[in-house]
Amino acid sequence: MRLPYPRKCAAPATGCDHAAWPSTGHGDAEPWGGLPANTGVDVSKEMLAVARAKVGDAANPRFVLGDMRTFELGDSFDLALIPAHSFQFMTNADDQVAALRPSPEHLVSGGRLVVHVNHDSLADLAQKDGTERMDDPITELATGRRYRPSYAWTYDHAYQNATVHMAWYELSDEEAVVQRWDLDPMVLHVITAVEMEHTLHRAGFESTTVIGAFDGSPFSTDSPDMIWSARSAPYATETR
Numbered sequence: 001m002r003l004p005y006p007r008k009c010a011a012p013a014t015g016c017d018h019a020a021w022p023s024t025g026h027g028d029a030e031p032w033g034g035l036p037a038n039t040g041v042d043v044s045k046e047m048l049a050v051a052r053a054k055v056g057d058a059a060n061p062r063f064v065l066g067d068m069r070t071f072e073l074g075d076s077f078d079l080a081l082i083p084a085h086s087f088q089f090m091t092n093a094d095d096q097v098a099a100l101r102p103s104p105e106h107l108v109s110g111g112r113l114v115v116h117v118n119h120d121s122l123a124d125l126a127q128k129d130g131t132e133r134m135d136d137p138i139t140e141l142a143t144g145r146r147y148r149p150s151y152a153w154t155y156d157h158a159y160q161n162a163t164v165h166m167a168w169y170e171l172s173d174e175e176a177v178v179q180r181w182d183l184d185p186m187v188l189h190v191i192t193a194v195e196m197e198h199t200l201h202r203a204g205f206e207s208t209t210v211i212g213a214f215d216g217s218p219f220s221t222d223s224p225d226m227i228w229s230a231r232s233a234p235y236a237t238e239t240r
């Protein structure tokens with residue numbers, strides 16, 4: 001999957017010579033070339049390994065294992081990105097603010113943060129009743145084995161958290177199920193626009209703007225995404 005946003009989201013930070021990229025993995029390697037010094041942070045060793053495999057042994061980008069709520073890079077970046085709904089793994093207010101906090105340990109005073117989250121439809125969320133839905137089978141290239149994933153979503157309207165139970169079915173040549181693996185459930189918080197704006201300000205950001213898709217279109221009812229951009233408020237004490 002090609003991720004178009006690194007270049008676009010870098011645009012507001014024109015002139016930056018660093019960019020923290022607090023996520024990795026699914027994108028192809030090409031966008032990394034657009035920014036001179038990239039650092040990718042992810043809490044998953046496996047996701048970091050996928051990202052590393054895509055860029056080889058190059059020192060740039062570097063990859064750091066860390067939790068977005070607590071990581072300290074020891075370097076100040078002009079631009080930080082939280083792409084591909086990674087921020088939605090923050091399922092309560094404290095975790096949201098901890099993940100966004102601007103700190104001299106990773107963002108310069110006045111530095112730019114871009115957060116990409118989904119804009120989920122309430123009508124779709126209302127349908128998430130835990131029914132297991134099968135997806136198309138995939139073939140593992142190395143072994144030729146075939147697997148079919150399934151997803152069962154539920155949605156908690158009280159705290160706006162969607163939970164997915166995912167399973168993989170290994171298939172025989174006759175399409176019979178040979179084996180089933182159940183993954184740990186994943187919980188994603190469904191964010192509303194006003195909530196996001198409040199959270200950015202509470203965490204210490206200002207000048208917030210939002211667009212509704214990567215083509216730059218305005219955020220509206222039918223937008224597939226919310227792509228937020230904000231600047232950290234000047235730090236009380238400049239340390240760098």
Ligand SMILES: C[S@@+](CC[C@H](N)C(=O)[O-])C[C@H]1O[C@@H](n2cnc3c(N)ncnc32)[C@H](O)[C@@H]1O
Nearest residue numbers: 023024025026027043044047067068084086089
């Ligand atoms: C949908 S994937 C994003 C895809 C991929 N990272 C990319 O940018 O192409 C969400 C990522 O968020 C990471 N993640 C979840 N919770 C996290 C946390 N607390 N700190 C850092 N990364 C986290 C997951 O490990 C996963 O790699």
